[in-house]
Amino acid sequence: MSDANRPSSAVGAADPRYEALATRGNNKRFTARPEEFRVVTTTAEVVAAVGDAVRAGQRIAVRSGGHGYENAVGEPGVQLVLDLGEMRAVAFDAERDAFMVEPGARLLKDVYGPMYERWGVAIPAGNSNTVGVGGHVQGGGYGSLCRAHGLTVDHLATVEVVTVDAAGEVRAVVATREPDDPHHDLWWALTGGGGGNFGVVTRFWFRTPGAEGSDPAALLPRPPAEVITSTVLFPRPGLDKPAMRALVGGFGRWHERNSAPDSPYAHLFASLVLLGRNPDPEKDMGAVLVTHMDATRPDAERLLADFLDEVAGQPGLAPVVLPPETVSWLDSKKALGDAQDAEIGRQKVKSANLRRAFTDDQADALHTFLNDDDHANDSSLVALDSYGGRVSTVAPDATAVAQRDSVLKVLFMNTWQDAADDAVNLGWLRRFHGAVFAKTGGVPAPDDSQDGAFVNFADTDLADPEWNTSDSPWHELYYKDNYPRLQSVRAAYDPRGVFGHALSVRTP
Template sequence: MPEVSDGRTSPPDGVAVSRRGLLAGAGAVAITAAGTAAGTVAAGTWGADVALAQSDAAQSDAAESVAAGADADAFGPVTVRPGDFRYDNLLRGNNFRFVGRPEEIRVVGSTDQVVRAVSEAVRSGRRVAVRSGGHCFENFTADPAVRVLLDLSPMDAVGYDAGRRAFSVQPGATLGHVYRTLLKGWGVTIPGGGCPEVGAGGHFAGGGYGPLSRRYGSVVDHLYGVEVVVVDRDGTARAVVATREPDDPHRDLWWAHTGGGGGNFGVVTRYWLRSPGVTGTDPSRLLPTAPQRMLQYVVIWSWEHITEKALTGLLRNFGTWHERNSAPGSPYAGLYGILQLSHRAGGTVMLVAQIDADLPDADSMVTGFASAVTAGLDLTPALDIRRTMPWLHRMTWPGTGEPGDVITRRYKIKAGYLRRSFTETQLAAIHRNLTNSTGGPNAGMLLIGYGGQVRAVAPGATAIAQRDVVMKAVYQTIWEDEKEDKANLAWVRGFYHDVYAETGGVPVPGEVNDGSYINYPDADLADPACNTSGVPAHTLYYKDNYPRLQRVKARWDPRNVFRHALAIDPPQAG
């Protein structure tokens, strides 16, 4: 169950702010086992059709499976159990609120090792979970019921598979590593998130997005195929390759990984990426060309001078601009904006704009955007910075996007999609909660620009159902001490419920709201004490795509091996 992970961006250079609190910012050689020179791949890897399963039935299905290469050359497997001095070092993911106690942590380096580990777990009746980057916001990999934790971090190869005419990315590769390798080798990129330490494993499967998504769509709009370790009804574990080819008998498994979330169908051991409709064999033309330079504009205002009119005006204007400039093909589709509002205790409100500096009229578009967001408001910035920098510099800056403190990182994130601007009632609720006495300095919210090319894809073409949206809203709080858990959780839950009070405390799909984003998982949506709408969590995340996801679940995980607090349930018999 690869963990879900986010598509957020990082704070601007030189601005002292809580890093996860400010998502925006400016957010050769096939490195590692991917090969030794641009355009090459490791011997015996991608494209080899070799059975990986452990039974005769799986051996006969060799055309479905892909070898991970010579196991002798792969890292691991390494098994770490309680009592081993390495155990505590490998136990935690990114959110220190959640710490499991598995019987073993299996560190794996190849698809074959994953198959064996899953086989052993199933045979022994032990619950298994999978971690690639470790950025899951909930306890999917730290559930006390998990007995075997698979650590995929050594599986971080990025390279080009000439046989499939697609780029191969293993789940343990961080986004920063993916961007560096694709740029160095071929000058291309993907529209993924701006936190470079997030792992591809969960980010891709959940429908990752980032600073280039308004221009190029979601990451999964470029997903050609997946390799997934699944478990058959008889308990046999095997690796299956599924692609978007219309005649692929496993195409439904590919579709489920285009936004169906990590941890629902099996263990992803490899992704292949190629933009739809491209032709030829030149790798440099098979994914979007990476920008050469990024223009970033940052404006920060002090809360000391923010009135209710100013705050709600910024939110309203930001939303209106996105309503008007988020159609596919819009000249503004290349502009990515984020409005970050800390709680008053945090002291600042920030607007960030990013754009490919070499797009026509890039500078004037940024100026026009900032003017539209501040129109009619009497605001004097405390800081106003406009910089142009190499695109790769911002997208791979180490450490950006990490929450809180190095010793204790604790946070709670909630989210919602928006089809248009917040209502006046919602705007009043936002101001009320950002100025109350219970929020902390690392609490607040963000509005993140979305839409553009994302809206060019039909809701059923991928598992991402929320295609007719223009923004994502994020509500968050970050703290450092376990003793502060209760107060922080109460604040962010109260904030969220207040904003969506008219729809049972959650963003029920409608004229304004459109559910939530599975890569920002929030177990509260499945809790009737928090979600009083009567609309189930799976509708908020997947809308009309959920029944199809259930059918995929029934076919590829008939034993329900892969599950977590927000997992896709098998269809009810009847």
Template sequence: MAYTPTRRQLLRAGGATAGTLALGRRRLAAAQSTVDPDVLIYPDDPLYADLRHGFNLRWIGSPAFIALCHDSAQVAQTVQHALDNGLRITVRSGGHCYEDFSSGNDGGVIIDISPMASVSHDAETGMYAVEAGARLLQVYTALDEQFGVTLPGGSCSTVGAGGHITGGGYGLLSRLHGLTVDYLHGVEVVHVTNDGRAEIVTVTRDSMDADEQDLLWGHQGGGGGNFGVVTKFLLADLPEAPAEAHLMFHGYDWSTLDQASFRRFLQNYGNFLAEHSGVDSPYKGLFPLLGLNQLASGHIGLTAQYVGDQPELLAEFARAVSDGLPSPTARRIMVGHHRIVSQSPEIQSMSWLTATRQMSGTGPSRRGKYKSAYMIEPFPDEQIDVIWEFLVNPAVPNPSSLLQVDGYGCQVNAIDPAATAVPQRSSIMKLQYQAYWTDAADDDVNLEWIRSFYTAMYGEQGPMPDSVMDGCYVNYPDVDLIDWPTLYYKGNYARLQRVKARWDPLNIFNYQQSIRLPEDGATPTV
């Protein structure tokens, strides 16, 4: 995000630097509580304007103050201060929430944990500790360079660990190594007790208490900000970081595609993943991303990464997917969040960390709307026809709108749906509908495009679990969803409600799609 470097520089300069920016009212308010006065950022502070929004510029909040917390004690103090003053609490790590669940907290307090960004290793226990404010690229770099291990997580570099991991977490190594939460051994959380006290707890897989086990399980895909403020993750048995990665960037000019060749392209892609997404597939080291950009962009982008000792499989994948299609062209392209610096039909090999950095680009902060879907089977023909129509004949063309189709499955699907809070463990593709724009005057037309597209694909209820679809990804939140408990959590929602009742009984941590207390309803249909 655009404000990150400035904020980091200020924070790294120490608390005194931040304190020199404080005005009288800020110090007076802090003096009435136990919160460090250098933590609280009020509207008259020069930092406030940059900190009141995240990645999605549709959500620019007007909180009473923002708390930049450096450790769990400061988080607990801020939570207690908010409770004592009747202020609503939302939590922000990297600021990439697609909806207004964190930054859109007018009159409340945003607890921003981005200063908490350390990555460490305990040689005695073998645990890796990642503070929840660390950005993903920071995490990968530290784990690789210091310890020779990695974490299968997302490829957008500035996403914060706090939201990413609690929502499940996946990325270019997930077909090979599974989801991020499959390696979660423990969490440190600031929660609120039944009598209104902020309390710091640490729970691990070794905990003997069933409630503590439930709290850990709830953070393995239940979504961020539901049970408290997670401040630290403990990770175990992390895989060795790959030494090398092989990348492929293909572009297909829209001018060379007709509806028949487009249909063949999507059939090729879906059929390949249906055949090669088993747990023991030799292609589990392959992760493809298909960027189906609108016609106005001029092209479709296909990106793939392979790690393993059979790099020739990447070329075999390319041949299978492009069978019967025009030859790919060399061009600079952008596939969703993935900014491709240089693009060539030829396979490029480089160190894995270099590849990760190249694939970790993120676009500028803009206005946006997003939707998601998991697929168990390839695209039905009628869905392909809908995709064609909304990409080729939109009411108002937007070269920054697309449908991204990621490969899925393999090791992800080796885990039981109830073992973590992520129930989607049989999918072969993961879809993300994306629309980006800069002017608020264009909100309505872009929202209409993505909503109409989604409804034409799945109907008013969305991609309800059936023989083809398998719900939605909680880390791509969408307030348009009607039965979101089923779409996100399926049969795991009832247990998440029990976790909520035990660890946030006063429902202090709430937003439009937060886990409901059992008595509040919102029970899934399946």
């Protein structure tokens, strides 16, 4: 395509906009330097851009919010990056009686705020303020409302996807959760199959299954008016190995017993964040427990107090319990997001789904590595987040999210700033994760206690035999028994392999 015929949305290396787009990703380990970015704002523009790339034989990558933890967008060989970051519209679609959300919409500013303030509803999505909906939803989506209302994809009614058929024809396909929809399998694949596999999602429509009528205020979950938030600090000097065993084990065992969908604690979300050493002694905290409880539930204050007494009040612990606060739901989400979004720099993450508490051996590994001071980083953490509740009411094959009976989601994260420290920081987190799951080949291989990993916390090490010595390949860790069906969908909707990255679903 000549420069004279190039769309204004096309940004090549000589364009002053190029560098900002190249470095827009959240993980500063990676930049994307394709031949061209295409900043698209409509479905028609996506169809045109994909068509141009197919005719030119270009390899395509897709980016919405830019929170990918691996280098899917900047992989060598990517020639065109479709940037969906300006597709941020959120509206009620009266024709479909559903909420339309574009893939570049960011959770707090674009989604939670307008949905809640205008209609009093929400989708049960993530806790980051700046995550884009596009990849988040395709990976399943979870957050502080999931125990009460299920996963984000449990409310996904319809998707619009730009696909490429075997003849190279590019078109926008609308797929729904209705079983008789000829594109139902495509909808299913996009409810947890991960981004960058089947096409380019340009619009999502959300409506809770079984919702009746056309009143927008009755078609999605209604968050509580207020939330009781609590924070408990665990100073490092008081968090020795026995204390770590008590804290981590107690938190996990509480979730084993209190994660049924009909539990009064389905309306409680807690995040136990275990922290690595901070070089500043005044900031060197061992762990932080943050809890959000629906303030409108019967006995909310007592339920929260009982939870804190059990988890933080165990013998051997020396917690600093801050006074609880009652805030609006929207403010509670912002606070969670501010905490999560504070980690900025070069990053590596790993994950796990837990069916049971960490064992004492695993708690010891957590303590050993988080108290390590043999490498230079900004921060390191392990976050154990509440899961379960209504998530478990959906069958593991009803959506592409197979992990439905876990009670905790676990995120391992290491953050640093200097590229010269990449090797030592990557090696440290790899050894750390491997030590925690040493008995199952260095990864959370599915068994009675754990259930694989979370596709939105992408980790290419799971496909590397040096770091995954288990009998579970990477696709089993992410998708379990749903993988063959995902392969079939990929073969049907991307037979030419136009889309893809290192952890893409492989065609049969």
